[in-house]
Amino acid sequence: MHKKRQIFLPAAAKTFVLVLAHCWLFSIQAWSGNTVDQLKRELDAAADPYHQIELLIALADSETNAMLAVEYAEQAIFLSDSMNLPEQKAHALHKSGVAWKIFGDGLTSGERLYEALEMFRNLNKTTEEYIVIRDLGETYRAATGYDKAIELFREALSYFMATDNRMELAATYDRMAATSFEVFFHRADQLMMDEYLLKEKEVFMQGLKQHPELEKLYRSVLQQLDSALALATQVGRYDLIFSNNIIRSSLYNRTHDHENALALLDETMAKMHDTGIKRDLPLVLINKARIIGEPPINRRGEAIRMAREAMELAEEENIRIYIFMASEVVYNNSLALGDYRMAYKHFTKTRNILDQFQSDRLQLMTQAQQYELQIRQREYEISKGRFQLQVLIIGIVLLSLLFSAFIIILTRKNRQTRELLDKLSHKNLVISVQNEELEMANKDKDRLFSIIAHDLKNPFNIILGFSKMLKDKRHDLVANDVEKYATLINSSANQTMHLLDNLLDWSRMHRLKTVFSPREVSLKEIVHDVTSSLEDLATLKDIQMNCQIPDTLNVIADVDMLNTILRNLLGNAIKFIGQGGRISVLAKKTENEVQISVTDNGVGISQEDLTRIFVDNNNRSKKGTQDEKGTGLGLILCKEFVEKHGGKIWVESKAGKGSIFTFSLPGQPS
Numbered sequence: 001m002h003k004k005r006q007i008f009l010p011a012a013a014k015t016f017v018l019v020l021a022h023c024w025l026f027s028i029q030a031w032s033g034n035t036v037d038q039l040k041r042e043l044d045a046a047a048d049p050y051h052q053i054e055l056l057i058a059l060a061d062s063e064t065n066a067m068l069a070v071e072y073a074e075q076a077i078f079l080s081d082s083m084n085l086p087e088q089k090a091h092a093l094h095k096s097g098v099a100w101k102i103f104g105d106g107l108t109s110g111e112r113l114y115e116a117l118e119m120f121r122n123l124n125k126t127t128e129e130y131i132v133i134r135d136l137g138e139t140y141r142a143a144t145g146y147d148k149a150i151e152l153f154r155e156a157l158s159y160f161m162a163t164d165n166r167m168e169l170a171a172t173y174d175r176m177a178a179t180s181f182e183v184f185f186h187r188a189d190q191l192m193m194d195e196y197l198l199k200e201k202e203v204f205m206q207g208l209k210q211h212p213e214l215e216k217l218y219r220s221v222l223q224q225l226d227s228a229l230a231l232a233t234q235v236g237r238y239d240l241i242f243s244n245n246i247i248r249s250s251l252y253n254r255t256h257d258h259e260n261a262l263a264l265l266d267e268t269m270a271k272m273h274d275t276g277i278k279r280d281l282p283l284v285l286i287n288k289a290r291i292i293g294e295p296p297i298n299r300r301g302e303a304i305r306m307a308r309e310a311m312e313l314a315e316e317e318n319i320r321i322y323i324f325m326a327s328e329v330v331y332n333n334s335l336a337l338g339d340y341r342m343a344y345k346h347f348t349k350t351r352n353i354l355d356q357f358q359s360d361r362l363q364l365m366t367q368a369q370q371y372e373l374q375i376r377q378r379e380y381e382i383s384k385g386r387f388q389l390q391v392l393i394i395g396i397v398l399l400s401l402l403f404s405a406f407i408i409i410l411t412r413k414n415r416q417t418r419e420l421l422d423k424l425s426h427k428n429l430v431i432s433v434q435n436e437e438l439e440m441a442n443k444d445k446d447r448l449f450s451i452i453a454h455d456l457k458n459p460f461n462i463i464l465g466f467s468k469m470l471k472d473k474r475h476d477l478v479a480n481d482v483e484k485y486a487t488l489i490n491s492s493a494n495q496t497m498h499l500l501d502n503l504l505d506w507s508r509m510h511r512l513k514t515v516f517s518p519r520e521v522s523l524k525e526i527v528h529d530v531t532s533s534l535e536d537l538a539t540l541k542d543i544q545m546n547c548q549i550p551d552t553l554n555v556i557a558d559v560d561m562l563n564t565i566l567r568n569l570l571g572n573a574i575k576f577i578g579q580g581g582r583i584s585v586l587a588k589k590t591e592n593e594v595q596i597s598v599t600d601n602g603v604g605i606s607q608e609d610l611t612r613i614f615v616d617n618n619n620r621s622k623k624g625t626q627d628e629k630g631t632g633l634g635l636i637l638c639k640e641f642v643e644k645h646g647g648k649i650w651v652e653s654k655a656g657k658g659s660i661f662t663f664s665l666p667g668q669p670s
Contacts (some may be wrong), residue, residue, distance in 0.1 A: 039062060050088075054088075056075050057092055089117035091128075096112040110139055130155070130160065133209030134152065157172050178243075182446070265288045282317075300337050311330070327350045391568065521562070525565065534571060542582045546583070547583070555665045576604075596662070598660070647663055649662070
């Protein structure tokens, strides 16, 4: 069954990023023999500013570290603008827009690409113009602006078809297929029922036939992938062939054809090794690890090893997004295997990457602003010098124009300063919110480990201790001793299961994994099932449970949540009642709802405790009449789940007199 990821993930990390490079005075093939290190050495030795610009653009195109690629492109923009070279500046702006998109800043990427587009149009560079249009579509796709992205891809396709530019056609079809793939599954999640999305391929395809529009989009994805693959094969673009295979394998995986998905990924890895084009090898390993680590395959140990291999490769190339994705796979599979040490290590690693991303983002924005300010300062100085020359020639008549120009420039700079301050304020707010989220996640983690360390230790000690006595002294024990030890083991096991149920419910709720699925159910049947599961615990204390629920009384509720509510309320009643106590479960129907009450004659609750009984304040829960322990989460879960149904929960109690817990649920529709 397909599961969503358990930790957050930026949009750029959820799909594959393929950068298509086109420079002004050279092509990809011209630089294919040069490594990034070679380009850097040439740049250090270059004295000609024209050559420096070419090398900076090539570095921006070849660098796998998005932050460095942005810096190279921004330097190229500054140099070409300083030398008044519009064509070189247009190419530098293009590379900057692509690099900003990979870095994750769609807004800055769009600004740079639109500026490059305008310059190429003014220069009548039509092919470059439509390449930028395609990359604009990719920026919109990364920001989930699918309609605009497809519109731009179609515009680029029309031009490349008319000019029979097969290389750019292959690249454009590849990006269009990636976008259509995302649109298809976004709409499939909205239109198709879970029983189709979560079953094998044949059932999925049957469900697809019930939605003609969706089936048409599915066929369109396949057609675009076939077109991209055929063209990429013709022009020998292995990078596009690999991208096509990655998209196609993801399509197989999402339609539950895991066998073909894995076979295609294996084929892709083999071709990458044969061709030596291994830049996206970590992504292939990550995608394969995700498939084998999830149901129905569930080879989580192998998935962890594969993801760690991908992480090592990504760290060698310093591709941070792949490091993040690989660490996420290790985290999820370690958590599923119960290896909390490794899970916590990689949870911390992903958080550190996000923090570093924010730090780099601020650094890049500051660097970009410095370049902008230098450009504006240079423009101002040139303008001022020309103006002074005109003043010397024309005289005092132009003094009024100087004053007007000064006012306009001052107003513009004030506006730019305000806009910059607004952006910085917004980014500070984002960082503050993320810090708060991290602090909350750490608190949740600390509480989870605390509960595991303290509340589950005692019942497990009892189970282990008495089971060892049964094993070691079984020949010396009489029947009464065996029955006594077995009863204690069973009681501790039931108590442990209750603690674990609450712990799992609390964990799912805090990870937003609890699915709310209300339906009409018989209240009496639900109550009977819960009381039956607690009968052994009640018998140990000789407690009588009386349930007075009409046979015809139905409620609208999520069965799992209602079970959790009743299990916790009845479990608490048993916990705080002494020997020979009584518990009653009553229900009555009002005009719009059903009220269910759990009444006991136990120890009751003090007035001080009543004010915070449903509040998650991280305090330890109180012990029961026989020193029973709990997680302190039971009533918190009850309140959350009752409010999820649109109901309320309250308690009436006096110390030493017992308690009445009451909650309301929607009744059977009339």
